[in-house]
Amino acid sequence: MKRAWWEAPAASPDEACRARAMTRQGELTKPPGSLGRLEEVATTLAALQGRDQPQAGLVAIHIFAADHGVVAEGVSAFPQAVTGQMLANFANGGAAISVLAKSLDARLRVFDLGLAVPIEELPGVKHLNIAAGTANFSRTAAMTNEQCELALHAGHDALEATAEEGADLYIAGEMGIGNTTSASALASALLGLAPNALVGPGTGLDASGVRHKLRVIEKALRLHASRTALPFDALACLGGLEIAALTGAYVRAAQRGVPVLVDGYICSVAALCAVRLNAGVRPWLLFGHSSAEPGHRHVLEAMKAKPLLDIGMRLGEASGAAAVVPLLRLACVLHNGMATFAEAAVSGRAGQ
Numbered sequence: 001m002k003r004a005w006w007e008a009p010a011a012s013p014d015e016a017c018r019a020r021a022m023t024r025q026g027e028l029t030k031p032p033g034s035l036g037r038l039e040e041v042a043t044t045l046a047a048l049q050g051r052d053q054p055q056a057g058l059v060a061i062h063i064f065a066a067d068h069g070v071v072a073e074g075v076s077a078f079p080q081a082v083t084g085q086m087l088a089n090f091a092n093g094g095a096a097i098s099v100l101a102k103s104l105d106a107r108l109r110v111f112d113l114g115l116a117v118p119i120e121e122l123p124g125v126k127h128l129n130i131a132a133g134t135a136n137f138s139r140t141a142a143m144t145n146e147q148c149e150l151a152l153h154a155g156h157d158a159l160e161a162t163a164e165e166g167a168d169l170y171i172a173g174e175m176g177i178g179n180t181t182s183a184s185a186l187a188s189a190l191l192g193l194a195p196n197a198l199v200g201p202g203t204g205l206d207a208s209g210v211r212h213k214l215r216v217i218e219k220a221l222r223l224h225a226s227r228t229a230l231p232f233d234a235l236a237c238l239g240g241l242e243i244a245a246l247t248g249a250y251v252r253a254a255q256r257g258v259p260v261l262v263d264g265y266i267c268s269v270a271a272l273c274a275v276r277l278n279a280g281v282r283p284w285l286l287f288g289h290s291s292a293e294p295g296h297r298h299v300l301e302a303m304k305a306k307p308l309l310d311i312g313m314r315l316g317e318a319s320g321a322a323a324v325v326p327l328l329r330l331a332c333v334l335h336n337g338m339a340t341f342a343e344a345a346v347s348g349r350a351g352q
């Protein structure tokens with residue numbers, strides 16, 4: 001069978017650059033290791049960017065949005081129409097990510113993969129309309145294989161344009177009422193974990209709502225059990241159009257050598273799909289924050305990911321990743337701008 005595009009090798013981080021960056025960190029006027037994780041961020045970015053002076057100035061943010069048929073089962077605290085309404089909010093600059101992107105001077109692009117009820121074209125939103133949302137995956141596969149491939153490819157193409165523009169850092173986010181249900185079902189299938197370890201309130205279900213959501217996920221996992229061993233099939237059966245697009249964008253970023261900052265729960269599940277489709281993706285992923293959604297912890301552990309922040313965010317839209325960008329920028333300016341012991345004529349460690 002012809003190899004799928006997502007199986008093509010990822011780029012390799014520049015290990016010589018990483019080694020030079022680590023040496024430099026040891027020479028800067030501070031006790032070794034005293035800048036904590038900021039040191040690791042700088043050396044990782046140096047390796048991923050192949051630069052001795054890592055940067056996080058040029059940030060590209062893509063939001064992938066789509067509707068979920070499983071919302072018909074009553075799995076979200078909000079109605080499905082909110083997905084499309086939030087697209088208009090992105091276009092008008094009123095969403096959290098709109099404000100964050102503006103403040104960070106980041107380029108924000110929005111992709112509508114497919115709403116249950118298509119909306120009028122919005123400025124700054126690319127309407128791809130691959131399908132009228134996914135099918136209700138508690139009854140049938142969420143996507144046909146063809147829809148899943150189209151959605152993966154939409155992410156590929158979105159990333160391609162960004163790689164051509166030369167972003168220092170790529171952030172993807174999502175909008176899709178019901179997508180914590182899809183993400184939990186997918187994570188359960190991919191990790192072999194019982195869904196009750198992963199399911200959570202999403203936009204704010206109460207305890208009985210979470211129990212109902214769990215039963216819907218359990219039913220779906222039983223229905224699709226024969227097909228969810230392979231990551232592509234799991235994505236097609238249980239995913240969302242926006243989750244598949246995120247997955248495609250992450251794989252392509254790794255292939256094009258663009259560092260990625262992953263957002264919260266849903267994006268991390270897409271990152272897990274990307275890593276399962278192509279193990280070479282993992283080195284290109286930095287993780288911004290730990291979401292308050294309980295399943296995130298397990299998904300992060302499976303990828304040995306240690307996010308920089310844990311401040312109780314649970315919004316999605318790439319907001320958690322965006323909140324971490326200032327820290328990445330500080331890590332870079334410290335790495336590039338501090339004096340070495342030799343330059344500043346400061347004595348090194350006693351006895352050395």
Ligand SMILES: Cc1cc2ncn([C@H]3O[C@H](COP(=O)(O)O)[C@@H](O)[C@H]3O)c2cc1C
Pocket residue numbers: 075076077078082086174175176177178179180181201202203204315316317
């Ligand atoms: C106004 C509003 C803005 C949002 N922005 C992101 N989400 C987040 O909540 C949704 C997932 O939660 P669930 O699975 O419970 O529906 C996704 O759209 C996610 O991006 C939002 C949710 C709402 C209501």
Ligand SMILES: O=C(O)c1cccnc1
Pocket residue numbers: 180202203263264265266267291292293313314315316317
């Ligand atoms: O962490 C997330 O991405 C998240 C959590 C809850 C609801 N929406 C998104």
